[in-house]
Amino acid sequence: MSVRISTAQFYNTNQANYQNNFAKSVKSQQEASDGIRVRSAKDDPVGAARLLQLEQQQNMLKQYSGNITSVRNSLGTAESTLNSISTILQRVNELAVSSGNGTFTDSDRKANADELASLQDQLFTLMNSKDENGKYIFSGSKGDTQPYVRNADGTYSYQGDQSKLNLQVGDMLSLAANETGYDAFEQALNTSRSETKLVSPAIDDGRVSLSNGQVSGSSTYNDRFRSGEPYSIEFTSSTQYKITDASGNDVTLEASQGGTFDPKGDNTTISFRGVDMRLDITFKDADKGNEDAAIAGHTFTLSSKADQVSGTRSPGNSSSEQITSATITDQAAYKAAFPTGGAVLKFTGTNTFELYAAPITDSSRPVASGTLGGPSGTTASAAGVSFELSGVPAAGDSFGVKVDTHQTQNVLDTISQLRTALSTPVDNDPVARQNFLASVDSAIGNIVSASNQVSSSISAIGGRGQALDVQAETNDALNTENSKTQSSIRESDPAEVMLRLQMQTNMLQASLQAYAKVAGLSLVNYI
Incomplete structure (x- = not known):
């Protein structure tokens, strides 16, 4: 049985084979020239799909890199500003401590108050700092709102919010690009949260002065003091006092020295359940020989300041x-x-x-x-x-x-109160001086608290900076591996390409020669 092939079919078949071999040869030549193996999904469907995933990951890593730069710049601005604020607070604390010097006069204290006014203005400016885009850096999410304003009564109010502006810097990590004024300044614990009131005698005779006190131990104050207030502090003699809680229980033994004191001592302090109070006893000329009777009966209430x-x-x-x-x-x-x-x-x-x-x-x-x-x-x-x-x-x-609630106090208000105390004359007035020293104690405690809060924010920024560095290294490593993987999928093996190209070239030449030889045959060749 014989199979007949028409001339047209013969030419068409050979032409198709030639074109196919020629196309493969051209593709291999291009691959040998630029080293690219996968140009579209038809070249390698599985490889092309994997390349798409890798490109998406690489684009995301580029976005993370941009976010890391943004977060690092924003945190750098905030940290620099907070460091400047911390430096000013150190000077404020020095002035507060020196103002309690017994040799200082009203004029010396007034000079300190004048310097504090300048430092307060500097702090006010720094706490309202803007970034390179003109946004307030301590306003939270309200970048167009000035964080701190001066009220008509001389106090200062925070106008920002507590929102953190988080940016994604890794597949599993987002970090805040800002530090709010609420965290940096508004959470400074107020050490002046307690108050005393003289209830007996009805008219102050000037013999016993007891300051409002300042909180020296917040945990003790919250756990022990608040549960038993208001307290009554009754002086039973010129050397002893008694403290009872709201239920009438005698809690004197929890006070310093068990309820005893030296009436002639300087800077006598009563410490009770996390609160330290200055005590000053002033005897009158007529009290000589009757000191106990002169002091006995003086009674104060002690409680937290009301909201x-x-x-x-x-x-x-x-x-x-x-x-x-x-x-x-x-x-x-x-x-x-x-x-x-x-x-x-x-x-x-x-x-x-x-x-x-x-x-x-x-x-x-x-x-x-x-x-x-x-x-x-x-x-x-x-x-x-x-x-x-x-x-x-x-x-x-x-x-x-x-x-x-008096639980916290921003440092601007603390400085205002200290300036007022420094500007009040106390020379030759023992009672006024006692009140002044209590105000200085309060100011020093609140300034330290404010400094600690600022330091805490600086530390938080430093921690985020370290996290950024680690994440940046991780992202760089992922980006390097991503590029290597893409290269292994997309690029060709030069040796394999050259071998394939040589084989395809030989096949193309052979098909040309076979086509020419067969095309030249006719019946004449068999006669």
């Missing part, structure tokens, strides 16, 4: 009315319902209002509501607090309400 509530008018109000005072009138209702993180008093009408926890969101619901009352018809009472307004607000007016 203070204040309100400020919102800039968008249509009326000019202000909150003139805020008073806690119902402690139980206040503790049970008033928002500890601040509140917003919003007027829904000219005499109706609602109290919200700050900040107000779309899902916020009022904590309390009511209508204006009181003798003048301008008192808003909500959640145990009574707000006295200068007049009747307009519908839609709102007021920001701040709660000071």
